[in-house]
Amino acid sequence: MKMSMLLFTILISATFSAAQAGAKPRPPGLRQADQAEAQAEKNIPSPQYQAAPVDVAKLRRDADELATLAQSIPPDIDKVAQGMLPRDVIGKLKQVEKLSKRLRSELAP
Numbered sequence: 001m002k003m004s005m006l007l008f009t010i011l012i013s014a015t016f017s018a019a020q021a022g023a024k025p026r027p028p029g030l031r032q033a034d035q036a037e038a039q040a041e042k043n044i045p046s047p048q049y050q051a052a053p054v055d056v057a058k059l060r061r062d063a064d065e066l067a068t069l070a071q072s073i074p075p076d077i078d079k080v081a082q083g084m085l086p087r088d089v090i091g092k093l094k095q096v097e098k099l100s101k102r103l104r105s106e107l108a109p
Contacts, residue, residue: 054106054107055106059103059106059107062099062102062103063103065095065099066096066099066100066103069092069095069096069099070096072092073089073092073093073096076088076089076092077089
């Protein structure tokens with residue numbers, strides 16, 4: 001009786017210990033690889049993001065040109081409503097797109 005109780009206690013203890021340990025033991029080579037990887041991660045410096053210098057004068061010129069072009073488009077659309085397609089309206093729209101993309105790429109990281 002005492003022997004079976006002792007065996008039962010050892011069995012329960014071993015099962016509980018294995019469950020707490022997270023299941024299967026890891027081989028020594030994997031443990032060393034994990035430790036080396038953790039050490040390498042500690043040595044990696046955090047990335048430093050520095051904003052590129054922005055040419056404010058160029059941004060201002062592009063923004064002014066964009067505003068001028070945008071203001072010139074509604075009268076061209078009025079002509080389209082009358083059945084006339086101004087020759088340069090497509091070029092203006094392409095230029096608006098180009099300027100807006102350039103401004104966005106300069107301002108967004």
